[in-house]
Amino acid sequence: MVREQGIDTILAHAxxxxxxxxxxxxxxxxxxxxxQHPEFGQSTGYDYTRTKNPTRSTLExxxxxxxxxxxxxxxxxxxxxxxxxxxxxxxxxxxxxxxDLYGGSFRWFNQxxxxxxFSFTYTNTQEDMLKAITEETDIVFIETPTNPLMxxxxxxxxxxxxxxxxxxxxxxxxxxxPIYQNPITLGADIVIHSATKYLSGHNDVLAGVxxxxxxxxxxxxxxxxxxxxxxxxxxxxxxxxxxLKTLKLRMERSTQNAQAIVAFLxxxxxxxxxxxxxxxxxxxxKVNNQDKIPTILNHLEVFTFAESxxxxxxxxxxxxxxxxADIPRExxxxxxxxxxxxxxxxxxxxxxxxxxxLRLAFDA
Numbered sequence: 001m002v003r004e005q006g007i008d009t010i011l012a013h014a015x016x017x018x019x020x021x022x023x024x025x026x027x028x029x030x031x032x033x034x035x036q037h038p039e040f041g042q043s044t045g046y047d048y049t050r051t052k053n054p055t056r057s058t059l060e061x062x063x064x065x066x067x068x069x070x071x072x073x074x075x076x077x078x079x080x081x082x083x084x085x086x087x088x089x090x091x092x093x094x095x096x097x098x099x100d101l102y103g104g105s106f107r108w109f110n111q112x113x114x115x116x117x118f119s120f121t122y123t124n125t126q127e128d129m130l131k132a133i134t135e136e137t138d139i140v141f142i143e144t145p146t147n148p149l150m151x152x153x154x155x156x157x158x159x160x161x162x163x164x165x166x167x168x169x170x171x172x173x174x175x176x177x178p179i180y181q182n183p184i185t186l187g188a189d190i191v192i193h194s195a196t197k198y199l200s201g202h203n204d205v206l207a208g209v210x211x212x213x214x215x216x217x218x219x220x221x222x223x224x225x226x227x228x229x230x231x232x233x234x235x236x237x238x239x240x241x242x243x244l245k246t247l248k249l250r251m252e253r254s255t256q257n258a259q260a261i262v263a264f265l266x267x268x269x270x271x272x273x274x275x276x277x278x279x280x281x282x283x284x285x286k287v288n289n290q291d292k293i294p295t296i297l298n299h300l301e302v303f304t305f306a307e308s309x310x311x312x313x314x315x316x317x318x319x320x321x322x323x324x325a326d327i328p329r330e331x332x333x334x335x336x337x338x339x340x341x342x343x344x345x346x347x348x349x350x351x352x353x354x355x356x357x358l359r360l361a362f363d364a
Contacts, residue, residue, distance in 0.1 A: 007066055007178065008248050014062040014241045018054075029238045030054040049234070051226045056237040062244060063199075066178040067211045068185050071218035073225050074209055074237055078174065078194025079104050080230035081208025085170055085190050086139070088220040091117055093138035096167075098153065099124045099335045100146035103324035105172070110326075124335050126153050133161050143172040144181075148284045148319050148343040149336055150275040159187025168217075174198065174310070175282050179251040184213050190221075197310030198281075200243040201250050207232050207240050250312060250348060254281030257314075257354060258346040264355045270362040272340065281346040282309060290340035293318060299364040302349060302357035309345035314354055317343045 005013075015027030022028075030053055035046040046052050056074050063072035075081045082105060097109065099122040112118045118139075123129040133140060140162045144153040159169045170190045171183035177198040183191045193199055195207035208230075212218050225231060232240070262276045265285050270292070275284040287293065297305045303316045307323055317323055320339045324332060332338070346354070 010062060010065050011244050011247050014244050015058050018058045027055060027058045027238065027241060029234050031234050050229050050231055053231070053234055053237070055234040055241075056232055059232075059237045059241045059244075062241065063209050064211060066244075066247075067173075067191055068178075068182045069191070069211045069213040070215070071213070071221075072209060072211045073218075073221055074195070074207060074232040074240065075225070075230045076208065076232055076236075077206050077230075078192070078196055078208040079108065081192045081194070081210045082172075083108065084208075084221060084225055084228075084230055085192050085210050086112075086118070086141075088217065088224060089118075089139055089168070093118050094136050095120045095139045095141055096129060096132045096137050097122055097141040098129065098143055098146055098151070100149045100151055100337065101143055102147045102172070103319070103326045105143075106324075107326040125151075126158070129153070129158060130161050133158070133165060133167060135165050137162065137165055137167040140167055140169045141172075142169070143175070145175050145277050145280070145282070147175065148275070148282075148317075148324070148341065150277050150282065150284055152277055155181075155183050155186040155188055159189075163187065176280055177247060177251060179248050180279050184211065189214055189217060194310075195240055196308065198251065199247060199310075200240050201247065201311055202239075202243055203308060203311040203313065205236050205239045205243065207236055251280070253348040254346045255279050257281070257348070257351040258283050258344075260351045261344070261346060261354060261358070264358065268359075268362060283344040283346060284341055285344070286338065286340045287342065288340075290338075293340070293342065295364050296342070296361045299361040300357055301360075302353050303344070303361075309343075311345070312348045314347035314349055315345040317345070319343055 018027045033049045059074050060072040095118050109120055113120050121132045123132050142153050162169050168189040171188040173183055173191050174194045174197050191211040193209040195209045258281050262274055265271050265274045272286040272288045303314045306315050
């Protein structure tokens with residue numbers, strides 16, 4: 001019996017031994033868009049790069065392995081991963097979703113509901129979500145922890161209720177990554193990532209991932225991906241594979257830094273509330289005086305005021321005007337995404353530099 005490898009080994013060995021012809025340690029980048037048939041009626045398994053690409057296939061094998069699933073598809077962005085996953089379901093499907101969502105997900109959901117493609121029931125808590133899942137539910141969509149309020153949902157409990165009524169469960173695992181959470185093992189049917197974030201980790205790749213352990217779902221996903229073409233380029237597949245090699249190290253360091261920063265924030269008089277789950281690099285906090293937010297943002301030097309998250313560099317985001325600007329203000333306020341909230345993506349810098357940067361900005 002072959003022992004199952006640990007995630008550290010799987011990540012470090014991403015792409016190794018993938019080139020039998022030369023024995024190259026690093027996976028080669030196959031730029032070709034088309035592939036020669038050995039002879040009539042035969043194929044190497046690769047015909048056209050939209051359908052399948054050797055570099056992307058090597059990446060997808062690693063992505064499936066770290067999510068403890070059988071199948072993965074790498075896409076051109078996190079949003080293309082979301083759209084690919086959702087559009088395998090029929091027109092008119094009824095969706096139960098967490099209210100606290102990434103603004104881009106809300107924007108697409110809102111558009112599809114207006115078009116009559118899907119109908120949505122939004123819930124603020126796990127208790128509300130469990131009550132909302134009925135015999136009419138087709139899809140349950142969860143971000144856990146949520147963005148940016150950092151609310152956790154029990155995937156196993158929700159999946160049990162959803163499956164009992166015949167619904168499928170989709171989980172956005174971007175914030176925790178496979179280092180801290182494997183939704184497939186907890187009952188999720190499909191897992192998505194914005195691989196631009198932690199999986200890549202260097203703010204230089206736009207990518208998404210769709211993962212499933214269900215062969216029938218994978219066949220639908222693969223068909224749609226081949227038909228509509230949201231596939232990841234060979235070079236970006238290589239960059240994402242390279243980023244994956246340090247995923248565990250980066251997640252551990254960002255968690256360590258985040259825990260120290262949370263301890264500082266909880267004691268600072270400028271801070272009203274700190275939102276953190278205890279692991280991962282994402283921290284949100286609310287300030288006592290929201291009028292000071294521009295001053296805080298303008299005085300930071302180590303933190304970068306920018307959208308996105310999950311890179312080695314620490315970022316600060318103002319969701320009300322950036323990532324969640326497309327959510328109507330009255331909707332945001334109704335579930336706690338207020339204008340006094342800032343979101344941190346903690347990187348791997350010296351944590352003392354990060355804390356001092358925040359201290360000076362708060363005191364400016």
